Amino acid sequence: MGKIMMRKMKDNQSGIISAVKVGGELGRRIRDMGLVPGTAIKVQGRAPLYDPVALRVMGFTLTLRNDEAGHIEVEVE
Template sequence: MTLADLKTGQSGKILKISVSGALKRRLMDMGVVPGTDVRVEKVAPLGDPIEVRIKSYALSLRRGEARHIEVEGTHSS
């Protein structure tokens, strides 16, 4: 499962980033590192990008980018 598959309000734990190079480094620099909890807060009115809460701040990213982040679902609300 990837971060793009989580629905609004669902949480997960990051397993790995399945892309390399600049995009991976950028994601990691923003706190998207394995073992971190992440929760999908919102979806933009036009369906993309999404807003997630990670390391106690709000991060937005496109679904295309979220698809590179593998997660395991923890719980949904």
């Protein structure tokens, strides 16, 4: 157990979001897609050039850039 930034997560690692540390448009986009504290996520994989990252969240697949994932703090198992 421990808190790490989402961009540091490995493929197939899961965890629960503990904080989203960004406001403005990016923060809004992230939250609109359901990435809010308490949501369970799993890193499904990464694009061929290791960026963006694909997540499994609430039963659908969401992709975001590593830079963007850098704002999201996850409590990993």
